[in-house]
Amino acid sequence: MSDRAPPAVRSYRLSIRDWAFKYSTELQLLAGLAVMIAIFSLLEPSIYPTTANVQNISRQAGVLLVVAIGQMFAITVGGFDLSVGANMGFTSIVTAQAVADHGVAAAIVIGLLTGAAIGLVNGILIAKMRVSPFVVTMAMLTFLTGYAGVRSGGASVIANDPTLKWFGGRDWGFMPSTIGIGIIILLVAVVFTGRTRIGLYVYAIGGSRETCRLAGIPVARYEAITYMITGMLAGAGGIMLTARVSVGQAGLGAGFELRSIAAVVIGGAVIGGGKGRLSGVFLGVALMTCLTVGLAVTGVGTFQQQMAIGIALVVAVLISQMRGGSFRQISDLLPTLKRLFIGFGHGDDQSRRSARPTATTDSASDDTA
Amino acid sequence: MTPPDSEYGPDLNAASSQVRLPGDVPAARLDGINKSFPGVKALDNVSFDVRRGEVHALLGENGAGKSTLVKILAGLIPPDSGRILLDGSDVVFHGPRDAQRRGISHVPQEVQAVPDFSVGRNMLLGFEGPFDRKGKLSSKEREQTRDVLDRCGASFSESALSGQLSIPELRLAQISRTLLHPGDVIVLDEPNAALSENDAAAMLDRLRLLRDQQKAIIFVSHRLTEVLGIADRITVLRDGCAVGTFPRAELDKDKIVALMTKTSRLSDSNRPRLAAFHSPSVEATNGRALLEVDGLTREPNLVDVSFRLNAGQIVGMAGVQGSGHGHLLRAIAGVDGYERGQVAVRGHALHSGVVRGAYRAGIVLVPADRRASAIVSQLSVRANLTLPIHSIASRGGIRRIRKERQLAREHVEAFGIRPPNTEMLAGNLSGGNQQKLALARALVSKPDVLLLDEPTQGIDVAAKAEILALIRQLVQEHGFGVVVASSEFEELLAVADVIHVMSRGRLVETFPTEEADYERILHAALP
Ligand SMILES: Nc1ncnc2c1ncn2[C@@H]1O[C@H](COP(=O)(O)OP(=O)(O)OP(=O)(O)O)[C@@H](O)[C@H]1O
Ligand SMILES: [Mg+2]
Numbered sequence: 078m079s080d081r082a083p084p085a086v087r088s089y090r091l092s093i094r095d096w097a098f099k100y101s102t103e104l105q106l107l108a109g110l111a112v113m114i115a116i117f118s119l120l121e122p123s124i125y126p127t128t129a130n131v132q133n134i135s136r137q138a139g140v141l142l143v144v145a146i147g148q149m150f151a152i153t154v155g156g157f158d159l160s161v162g163a164n165m166g167f168t169s170i171v172t173a174q175a176v177a178d179h180g181v182a183a184a185i186v187i188g189l190l191t192g193a194a195i196g197l198v199n200g201i202l203i204a205k206m207r208v209s210p211f212v213v214t215m216a217m218l219t220f221l222t223g224y225a226g227v228r229s230g231g232a233s234v235i236a237n238d239p240t241l242k243w244f245g246g247r248d249w250g251f252m253p254s255t256i257g258i259g260i261i262i263l264l265v266a267v268v269f270t271g272r273t274r275i276g277l278y279v280y281a282i283g284g285s286r287e288t289c290r291l292a293g294i295p296v297a298r299y300e301a302i303t304y305m306i307t308g309m310l311a312g313a314g315g316i317m318l319t320a321r322v323s324v325g326q327a328g329l330g331a332g333f334e335l336r337s338i339a340a341v342v343i344g345g346a347v348i349g350g351g352k353g354r355l356s357g358v359f360l361g362v363a364l365m366t367c368l369t370v371g372l373a374v375t376g377v378g379t380f381q382q383q384m385a386i387g388i389a390l391v392v393a394v395l396i397s398q399m400r401g402g403s404f405r406q407i408s409d410l411l412p413t414l415k416r417l418f419i420g421f422g423h424g425d426d427q428s429r430r431s432a433r434p435t436a437t438t439d440s441a442s443d444d445t446a
Numbered sequence: 447m448t449p450p451d452s453e454y455g456p457d458l459n460a461a462s463s464q465v466r467l468p469g470d471v472p473a474a475r476l477d478g479i480n481k482s483f484p485g486v487k488a489l490d491n492v493s494f495d496v497r498r499g500e501v502h503a504l505l506g507e508n509g510a511g512k513s514t515l516v517k518i519l520a521g522l523i524p525p526d527s528g529r530i531l532l533d534g535s536d537v538v539f540h541g542p543r544d545a546q547r548r549g550i551s552h553v554p555q556e557v558q559a560v561p562d563f564s565v566g567r568n569m570l571l572g573f574e575g576p577f578d579r580k581g582k583l584s585s586k587e588r589e590q591t592r593d594v595l596d597r598c599g600a601s602f603s604e605s606a607l608s609g610q611l612s613i614p615e616l617r618l619a620q621i622s623r624t625l626l627h628p629g630d631v632i633v634l635d636e637p638n639a640a641l642s643e644n645d646a647a648a649m650l651d652r653l654r655l656l657r658d659q660q661k662a663i664i665f666v667s668h669r670l671t672e673v674l675g676i677a678d679r680i681t682v683l684r685d686g687c688a689v690g691t692f693p694r695a696e697l698d699k700d701k702i703v704a705l706m707t708k709t710s711r712l713s714d715s716n717r718p719r720l721a722a723f724h725s726p727s728v729e730a731t732n733g734r735a736l737l738e739v740d741g742l743t744r745e746p747n748l749v750d751v752s753f754r755l756n757a758g759q760i761v762g763m764a765g766v767q768g769s770g771h772g773h774l775l776r777a778i779a780g781v782d783g784y785e786r787g788q789v790a791v792r793g794h795a796l797h798s799g800v801v802r803g804a805y806r807a808g809i810v811l812v813p814a815d816r817r818a819s820a821i822v823s824q825l826s827v828r829a830n831l832t833l834p835i836h837s838i839a840s841r842g843g844i845r846r847i848r849k850e851r852q853l854a855r856e857h858v859e860a861f862g863i864r865p866p867n868t869e870m871l872a873g874n875l876s877g878g879n880q881q882k883l884a885l886a887r888a889l890v891s892k893p894d895v896l897l898l899d900e901p902t903q904g905i906d907v908a909a910k911a912e913i914l915a916l917i918r919q920l921v922q923e924h925g926f927g928v929v930v931a932s933s934e935f936e937e938l939l940a941v942a943d944v945i946h947v948m949s950r951g952r953l954v955e956t957f958p959t960e961e962a963d964y965e966r967i968l969h970a971a972l973p
Contacts (some may be wrong), residue, residue, distance in 0.1 A: 095484040272847070274840045280825060281833055287819035291781070292834045293805030293891065351824040 102345035105396055106360035110367060117371035124374050132253055138366040139255025140245070140317050141336060142359065145344075146266050147196075147310030148337035149358045154303040155283040155350030156203055156210030160195065160217035161311035161337055165330025167225040168192045168315030173236035173325025174228070181240040185316055192312015193305050195221065200304030204297040218334070225327035234325035245317030255317050262310065267355055279303050283350025339386070340365050343393040364393070471534040472497045473662035474519060474550070474631045479528035481514055483874065486865055488514040489525070490686045496631065496662040501653060503673045504666045506683035507706050507906045508878030509864040512666045513555050515683070516633045519664070520552035521545030532631075549629035555636050555666075555877045555904065556817045557616040561609030566591040568608050569623040594622045599648030601768035601973065613814035613900060614640045614767035614933055621649055628656060633664045636877065638672060640814060640903040642766040642933035644968065650676050668878070668906050670699050682706055707908050736927040737809075737895045739778060742787035747773040749951040750787070755895065755927040760918070762942030762959075763931040764967050770951035771931040772814055775897040778929070779811035780804035791895060808894030808926075810834075812884050812901055816877075820884035823873025827863065828854035830872045830883060834891030857886040860916060862909050878904040885913065889920065896928045902937055914941045935967045947971050 097104060118126040144161050151158040171191045175184035195217065202213045243249075249257045270276040278299045282289050289296050311330070318329045342348065343364060344357025368389055372382045472495035481489040488511045496502040504512050517523045519530065521539030530537050532548055539545045542552070559568045566583045567574075569591050578584070583591070583605065591604040600618050602611060611619065621637050634653075638646040646669070653663055653676060667673050673680065680697055682689040682705040689705050697705075735754035742751045747770040755761050765771035776782045778789050783799030790796065791807040813819045821830050832839040832850045839850040854868040861882040863875065872883055881904050888896060898917075902910045918941060921928055932938050938945050938959075945962050947955040947970040955970040 092485070098484050272845050274843045274845060277825075277829055277833070277845065281822050281829070284822035284824040285819065288822050289833065290801050291779070291805075291811055291813060291819055292887070293802065293810070294833065295802065351822070 100356070103354075103356050103360055106343070106357070106364055106393070109393070109396075110360065110364050113364070113367055113371065117367070117375065120375050125371060130370070130374070132248070132251070134366050134370050135256035136253040136321075137255075137370065138362050139253060139257070139259035140314050140321075141333070141340060141366060142256070142259035142362045143262050143310050143317065144314040144330075144333050145337040145340040145358050145362050146262060146355065147307040147314075149341045149344075149346055149353045149355065150279055150303050150310075151210070151307040152338070152341050152346050152348060153283045153350055153353035154279050154300055155286065156304075157214070157338055157348060158196070158199060158304065158307045158311070159211070159214040159334045160199060160221060161307065161314070162330035162333040163218040163221035163225070164192055164195050164308055164311040165315035165318060165333055166327040167195070167221045167228075168312040169319040169325040169329045170225045170229045170234055170327060171325070172316050172319050173234035176236045176238050176241055177234075181238055184236075184241070185244065188316040188319075189309055189312050192315065193309035196308015196311070197301060197305040199308060200301030203304060204300035222327060229325065229327060231327075235323070236319055236325050237323045241320045242323070243320075245320030246323065255321070258313070258317060262313070263355060263359060270355065275299060275302060280351060280353075283352075285351075336365060339390045343390060361393075364389070470497065472531075473533060474664075475529075475531040475534075476515065476519060476525075477529040477531060479515065479518060480526045481511075481518065481523070482526055485867065485870070487686050489518075491528075492683065492686070492688045494681055494688065494691075496664050498630070498660045498662050499657055500678040501657055501663045501665050501676050503677035503680045504664060504683065505668075505670075505673065505680060505702060505706060507864075508882070508904070508909060509876040510683040510706070511686040512683055513635055513876060516552065516635055516664060516666060517554075519545070519631075520550055520633055522552070546629065550631045550633065551624045551627070551629040552633045553621055553624050553635060553637050555639075557613060557620055557815065559608040559616055559619065561607070563608055564605045565595070565602065565608055565611070565619045566604035569594070569604070569619060569626055571623075573627060590626065591622070594626050595619070597648075598622050598625065598652055599645055601766075612767065612772040613903075614642070614645065614772070617641060618645065618649070618767060621652075625652055625656070628661060631662045631664070632656060633666075635666045636668065636904055637665075638667055638669055640900040640933055642968075642971070643672075643935070644972065645767050645933070646672055668904065668910075670702055670907060673702075674699070703907060706906070736792060737778070737929070738788075738790045738793075739774075740788045740790075742774070742777055742784050742789065744773065744777055744782060744784040745951075747951050748777060748784065751948070751951075751953045752787075753946055753953060753956075755929055757927055758921060758925040759944070760921055760928045760930060760942045762938035762945040763929060763948055764933075764935050764938055764945055764971055765931070765948040766933060766971050766973070768950070768973070769948040769971060771933075771948045772899050773951075774948070775811060775899045775929060775931050776813070778804070778895075779809055779897055781811065781813075809897065810888045810891050810893035810895070811897040812888045812899060814899040814903065816880050816884045817873075821872045821880055821887065823871065825872055826869050827858065827872055827875070827883060828868040831857055831868075831887055831890050834887065853890065857890065861886045862912060878906055878909070881905050882909070882913065885917075894926050896926060898928060898930045898932075900932055900934075901930060902932075902934070910937070911940075917941065935964050935971075938967075939964065949973050 124130060144165070148158060148161060168188045168191050172184045172188035175187045179187070199213050199217055202208050203210050243254055244258065245255050247254055270279070278289065278294060281294070282296055282300055286296055314333065315330060319325050322329070340361035341353065341358055344354065344359070344361030346353030346357065365386065368386065369382060372385055377385070475495035477493050479489050479492045492511070492515060494515060504515065506512050514523070518525050521542045521544050530539065537548065560571070564583065566587060570587060588604060595604055598618055598621060600615070600622065602615055608616065608619070617637065617640060621634070624632060637649060641649065650672060653665070657663055665673065665677060674694065674697070677694050679691055679693055680702070681691040682702065684706060736757045737755040740752050742748050751774055753761065763771040763774060773782065777784045780796065780799055780801040780803060788795050791809065794807065796807055797803050817823065822833070828850055831854045832845070839846055839853055851868060858866050858868055863879050863882050863886070872880060875883060881902070885901055902913060905913060914937065917928065930938060930942060939962060942959050945957045945959055945967065946953050947967055949971055950973050957966065
């Protein structure tokens with residue numbers, strides 16, 4: 078060891094162990110998913126593990142996947158978007174009306190533009206005017222819900238067009254079109270995050286806004302664009318739902334805001350920004366959908382389903398934090414709780430902004446981005 | 447793991463087999479500590495102890511494992527294996543709070559404070575009563591905190607907002623915080639980085655007092671003169687292995703450096719070239735200076751500061767904490783606005799407080815608070831290097847990964863970033879290596895005017911000399927201009943062409959470097 082040459086600069090390869098560490102959130106989600114599917118299959122062997130049910134699950138998952146990918150961008154850049162559900166409802170009305178007037182192709186474009194425009198307004202208010210994402214997107218949610226009612230006169234708008242059905246209603250061969258669209262968008266997003274400059278900036282701004290500002294990056298512009306993408310994908314989700322039920326409805330996307338945030342957080346992203354992986358989002362969506370469908374199939378009531386999803390969210394996040402041994406003992410929680418109230422990292426230099434309080438007790442658990 | 451160094455072997459044995467007085471149990475002892483991070487063995491069977499009434503210095507190159515070791519003692523990270531003993535009995539820490547309760551105070555390497563709280567409030571965090579107010583300090587608290595700050599030689603008030611202090615000032619506040627409630631074992635991870643020598647001297651005096659009170663003190667530093675001045679024993683780490691523990695008397699600077707570095711250092715001739723570094727477009731400046739600063743004023747940190755920077759020149763700004771040299775760079779770069787005065791690049795005036803404008807004019811700042819604003823911790827080294835928008839590594843918004851890799855490799859090599867892994871998360875680099883990355887990143891963006899705020903804080907002795915030489919060489923080859931603000935005057939003497947001295951926000955004296963020496967600068971800089 079004593080006379081080494083200066084180490085050569087290599088592009089390091091991850092060893093299997095490092096790889097498992099890096100993707101531990103995903104591995105845990107996969108394991109959880111497998112266990113859950115096994116349990117539901119045992120409970121309802123004639124319903125759950127069937128092709129029809131798999132199609133059903135993926136039909137539902139497709140829409141959530143698209144919206145959650147958008148939500149991941151908003152969360153990664155350092156905020157979140159509570160207006161995606163209302164955005165879907167509004168886009169649904171707009172699209173349904175446009176189908177009647179201008180045909181399907183134009184309606185889809187109009188729908189996407191509507192979603193993007195909503196996102197852009199969010200983004201400008203958040204990035205340029207520096208209003209908090211909570212306030213902005215909450216206000217947008219309320220506004221859009223009202224506006225959708227105004228536009229539709231409070232009623233549903235029929236959009237029973239056979240072509241539109243291809244984008245969320247029918248199956249593409251054996252594959253439901255929603256999951257088909259979801260996977261296409263997922264692949265595009267993979268390229269976007271990994272290979273484009275904007276994609277890099279989403280992570281960089283979420284990681285340290287100040288550093289980016291000093292690096293001469295027009296931070297506000299890219300942040301606004303990010304919210305625009307979130308809005309556009311919510312719009313896409315709205316179109317898909319419209320196609321599925323053949324009507325435009327203001328309430329169509331209700332609940333998607335929280336479900337999409339839940340899926341993203343289960344997938345390992347951190348509220349506060351800088352972290353978030355599409356593979357995690359995909360598995361988070363899969364987990365949420367398999368759980369909901371499973372509970373419905375086994376005859377659990379709606380209220381109990383909601384309770385179960387709430388618990389699943391917390392458990393999933395807790396498990397992903399156990400990695401690295403930060404929860405070795407319950408006593409670890411005490412300093413964590415204290416810290417939460419004091420709000421100041423005493424010793425470690427880990428992310429103060431992190432929504433995961435235990436990150437401060439173990440730096441080793443904090444490096445899987 | 448590491449065989450004893452032949453040259454120092456006997457000493458090493460002598461040190462470790464020193465006769466122990468009965469009852470002379472170390473206050474804290476780490477025994478056979480191992481710690482691995484993905485891809486790095488940060489500590490390899492390291493043992494270390496500190497006794498009451500001694501200062502034990504921990505030295506080593508950047509990335510040697512010093513911070514990891516003291517973080518384990520402070521309960522911030524659990525060891526993979528090995529024992530922690532306090533007063534001879536085994537303990538297991540469940541988090542930093544636990545370690546604090548058992549009397550271990552830790553000053554981390556990176557400064558941290560709640561920016562919206564006053565200095566005093568930050569110092570008292572975690573010790574306040576149930577009815578303390580956020581905004582106001584009670585007169586007792588005020589007295590308490592004032593006292594410690596005074597004795598550390600702080601030039602700022604306890605009611606100053608933390609967010610408005612410079613890095614050296616924050617560092618001092620952080621040390622004062624520890625001295626307010628010192629435990630039995632005090633761990634200081636590079637407390638003197640970015641402090642001027644006389645500020646550091648005040649702090650070291652406080653440490654001597656604490657030593658006299660039979661506290662056990664662990665002191666991590668790259669400033670060997672100060673280490674040799676205060677340490678009783680010295681342990682050197684290299685690549686995660688303990689090279690040995692020596693009484694102070696057995697070592698001098700050269701021996702320490704030899705112990706720390708076993709790698710063959712790059713000499714000027716075989717230093718890799720930064721091929722990707724294109725010379726910035728420093729056009730003919732028509733006899734005008736590259737950067738002109740006139741009457742810049744931002745009370746109370748900057749008062750009527752004027753100077754010129756020519757192409758191909760390195761200007762040094764010397765100052766002790768509170769002198770405003772850091773604020774000057776922030777104002778020039780547009781991070782802070784100013785009340786009066788003007789900053790012009792090649793004769794074009796910039797707007798006050800507009801970062802983008804300054805950046806477009808070719809001004810790039812390497813800020814002193816690396817963790818908060820110099821690097822993005824959650825991104826890889828490669829991504830950090832390619833962040834600046836003018837980076838050549840993307841075309842039409844699409845990243846060119848191969849180009850990025852190549853560029854990253856070149857810079858990692860030129861700046862000696864260890865481990866030389868371009869895919870590692872920047873936040874997982876050691877403090878000194880993060881600082882190297884921050885510097886490398888600034889150069890990727892091809893500045894015309896490069897502003898360096900405490901650029902070599904936390905960088906080890908050997909690497910520091912190399913990096914300063916690299917900057918000199920790049921300036922000569924490419925003709926851009928550099929302003930270096932530093933509290934370490936030696937560094938300015940080594941690198942600058944002209945040295946301006948600041949004191950209380952004013953530019954009080956100017957020396958061509960040939961005429962400057964340490965004493966004269968210090969004399970001018972003291973308020
Ligand atoms: N969380 C982490 N994940 C991965 N590697 C890490 C992590 N923390 C530290 N390391 C690695 O461990 C090694 C030791 O780091 P450490 O911070 O202890 O160095 P140091 O001696 O304090 O250096 P410096 O003088 O630069 O502060 C380095 O190679 C560093 O990259
Ligand atoms: Mg360190």
